[in-house]
Structures are given as structure tokens and as C-alpha cells.
Amino acid sequence: MSCYASLVKPSSKLLLIVLISDYIFCRLSGDEFCIVIKDITASFQSQFADTLISCLRNGMLLSVGELRISISIGIATSEPNTKSFEDLMALADAAMYYAKKRGKNQYKLFDQSIAQDVLFRKQVAEKLRVALENNEFHLNFMPIYHVDSLKIHSAEVLIRCNAKSLQSIGPDIYIPIAEEFGLIKDIDLWVIETTFALISQHSDFIEQAQLSIAINISSLELHNTLFIQDIKKLITDYNIDTQCIQMEITETSLIETDELTITTLQALQNLGIKLALDDFGMGYTAFSQLINYPVDCLKIDKSFIDSLMLYKESEKSVLKAIFSIANAYHLSTTAEGVEEVAQLEYIRNNNCDYVQGYLLSKPMPWDSFVKEVTSPKTHDL
The missing domain is CATH 3.30.70.270 (Reverse transcriptase/Diguanylate cyclase domain)
Structure with missing residues (x-):
């Protein structure tokens, strides 16, 4: 049967x-x-x-x-x-x-293709567990620049894995798997605590350079009732000035917003942490809804920046609308994935605040980031 x-x-x-x-x-x-x-x-x-x-x-x-x-x-x-x-x-x-x-x-x-992928995801999840136990992760830092001066304004924290077993598997693959298998909370806390420890160690440099450090958090944390408690403890343990902290959540995580999501975001803001809506434009959030979200910055998805090179007026119109609405709601804007001079020129001319992308810099270890801040390269752009 x-x-x-x-x-x-x-x-x-x-x-x-x-x-x-x-x-x-x-x-x-x-x-x-x-x-x-x-x-x-x-x-x-x-x-x-x-x-x-x-x-x-x-x-x-x-x-x-x-x-x-x-x-x-x-x-x-x-x-x-x-x-x-x-x-x-x-x-x-x-x-x-x-x-x-x-x-x-x-x-x-x-079917069999699903069976093979299920096995692959289970194997990756197990390798992630081992990597966490063996502390086989490290952080890189992606510089974010003021659009006009090209002076470094902040850095986005990016997790990387040292484990040989995960050498060919990037975070774009293993982070969703970590969410699926319930490992993401441990990874998020590792990233946050490691970042806080570094900020505590270099607090004078960060204050003098007026830097902000941006940390990505999983959308699952918005429904984690212990998340704010954990953050408060880490702030106290490492004596963190939260004015230099920004946390990034993806726009798609707000598609089905509920009371707990808003409460969590407001609690983070009440701690003095700034909030950025990452990959903006991909979740199709109605502009009118932005006023309901306690966020400070819109990070415009790379796909919109890429489309500038297609010279489509419709795509440019969407970008102009995003910049206008952000300005009306007093939100700052960051353009992600800028790789061409023409892209930089366009966002400059449309009142974008910050920019990140390979045109200016790739992610780097902390020591290299410090050198980039103290002895910046000349960007004749």
C-alpha cells in the first residue's frame, strides 16, 4: 500500500x-x-x-x-x-x-536530486558544528566609504571559515544551512562577541577615527526571545559604546512582520544600536511601510547597482525613488556592490550617502583595515 x-x-x-x-x-x-x-x-x-x-x-x-x-x-x-x-x-x-x-x-x-542535496546539507551542518567547536572561524572587514570624500566611514563584518572541510563552501551556502539546522544563533553570537572583543581592544582607535562597525544578524534573531538579553550581557561584558554599532537585517526578513519583530528592533535601537535594512529592493517592501520599521539606513541591493550598466531608465527611476524616499524618511543610504566608476558617479549625483564594493576595496583582515583607515589609498574617482 x-x-x-x-x-x-x-x-x-x-x-x-x-x-x-x-x-x-x-x-x-x-x-x-x-x-x-x-x-x-x-x-x-x-x-x-x-x-x-x-x-x-x-x-x-x-x-x-x-x-x-x-x-x-x-x-x-x-x-x-x-x-x-x-x-x-x-x-x-x-x-x-x-x-x-x-x-x-x-x-x-x-526525487533523487533532492535526496542528494538533503545529504549535502546535513553534511555541511555537521561540519559547521565541528568548526564552531574548534573555533575555526575568523572575521574580515569590508570598508564602507563616504560617497563624496571616499573617506572610510565604517566596516561591515563578514564571517569566514578556516576549516578545511568547508574550504570550497562559502557563507552564501553555509549560512542558510546554519539557519535550517538551528546553528545560526550560535554563529551570530560568535560573530557579535568576537566583534565586541575586537572593538573593546581597539576602542581608542575606533573613537578617534569615528568609525561604525556593521554586523549582520539572521532574521531568526527577530523571533529569538533571548537575543536582546544576550546582547545586553555582551555590551556589559565588553564595555561597548553602542553608538559605534550597526546591525543589519535583510529586507526579506520583514515581509511577514509581526509584533515580536518590531519589539526586537525597537529594543536594539533603545540600546543605542543603529539598524540597517540590507539588500533593500529585493523584498519589495512598500515605501509607505518604511515609517513603521525602526531602521536608520537602507543598503541598496547590488542587483540595482548592476542594472545601472544596462542603461535602463526604468531601473534608474526605481533607484531615484529609493533615494528620494530615504531622504524623506531621514534614512541614510548605502550602495552595495559598486564595481564601476559610472556606478559611483550615478549614486553621487543622486544623493547616496555611503558606498561599498570592489571598485574601492575588497574585504580584509582587521590589521589591513586599520592600515587602510590610517594610511588610505588615493582614489582618484
């Missing part, structure tokens, strides 16, 4: 518990639901998913208006080596992960 399990994740939270003849449809937690069907054919799986997506795409008419829902569906079928229902659910969950990566209203059947 085959058993079909499908995990469904609507983008809008809707509470449903339904029993339909041969189907079991129940809520698992939050906005995740499960459908279990016995004795079905392979062709029926795709047909069923298509029908479900089509039905929900049409929307639901409620007394207060129309509700539209998009979903991601992961599908798995029991095989002779499927040992338990929990194993089957894990396969469906893995398939749903890939469906979500494709975008809204997508489904994915569990």
Missing part, C-alpha cells in the same frame, strides 16, 4: 482542519498543513497539486473582502524503504523547501 504525504505552506495563515473521505487534511503548526492520501497513482499527485493551487489562486470571498492565498507544496510517496510516517513527512518537507525556492504557487515531488 502506498501512502502520499504532502506538506502545504500558505503564504497567508489560514486555520483549516478537514476530513474528506479518503483524504486527511490537518494543520501541523503555524501556517503548515498536511494532506495524507492512501493508494494513489503517480499521475494523480501532480494533478492533485495543480488543482489545489488553481483553487486557491482564485481567492476566497469573505464578508470583509477577497482573500488571496499562495502556497508551496512538497510531495512524497512511501517506498519499500520508508520506515515510518515521520520519515515520509521529512521527505515531503524537503520537497516543500525546494518548491518555496521556486517562488509562489509551486509544487515539487521528492
